[in-house]
Amino acid sequence: MAIQRTFSIIKPDATKRNLTGKIAAKFEDAGLRIVASKRIQMTLAQAQQFYGVHSERPFFGELCEFMISEPIVVQVLEGEDAIAKNREVMGATNPADAADGTIRKEFALSIGENSVHGSDAPETAAEEIAFFFSGLELVG
Ligand code: RTP
Ligand code: MG
Numbered sequence: 001m002a003i004q005r006t007f008s009i010i011k012p013d014a015t016k017r018n019l020t021g022k023i024a025a026k027f028e029d030a031g032l033r034i035v036a037s038k039r040i041q042m043t044l045a046q047a048q049q050f051y052g053v054h055s056e057r058p059f060f061g062e063l064c065e066f067m068i069s070e071p072i073v074v075q076v077l078e079g080e081d082a083i084a085k086n087r088e089v090m091g092a093t094n095p096a097d098a099a100d101g102t103i104r105k106e107f108a109l110s111i112g113e114n115s116v117h118g119s120d121a122p123e124t125a126a127e128e129i130a131f132f133f134s135g136l137e138l139v140g
Contacts, residue, residue, distance in 0.1 A: 012070035
């Protein structure tokens with residue numbers, strides 16, 4: 001497997017509870033290098049654009065409001081098979097289904113307030129990285 005980059009968000013429920021460092025440590029412990037990182041607060045328009053793929057889902061409004069409720073930490077993670085590795089470390093969307101040792105099992109509050117986002121494929125990873133970061137901010 002080649003070296004990949006993926007995009008991660010530490011979500012409002014986690015930043016609010018001061019879990020940024022503990023979650024970042026989970027990525028690093030799994031062999032993912034944090035090659036870019038910044039704390040931001042999204043506007044509603046940005047959240048709606050970022051989650052546009054879910055615009056017809058019943059939870060869309062709630063999800064966008066949640067994502068702008070507190071600052072978030074956006075990161076680019078790099079490593080061998082980074083996309084799959086990150087999703088493994090994150091655990092299942094619903095913390096009730098997440099495996100032991102995963103971020104969502106340990107920290108998530110609910111299926112909505114589930115502490116982290118991670119890209120699901122190379123195409124979405126590239127789009128999501130470009131949505132939040134310029135080339136100058138990515139230091140391998
Ligand atoms: P993510 O995109 O955030 O990495 O998570 P995922 O692939 O595991 O989940 P996805 O199906 O893409 O859903 C995106 C986010 O929407 C919220 N959600 N709420 N209330 C609900 O039933 C529900 N379902 C999904 C979660 O915050 C999920 O991460
Ligand atoms: Mg997803």
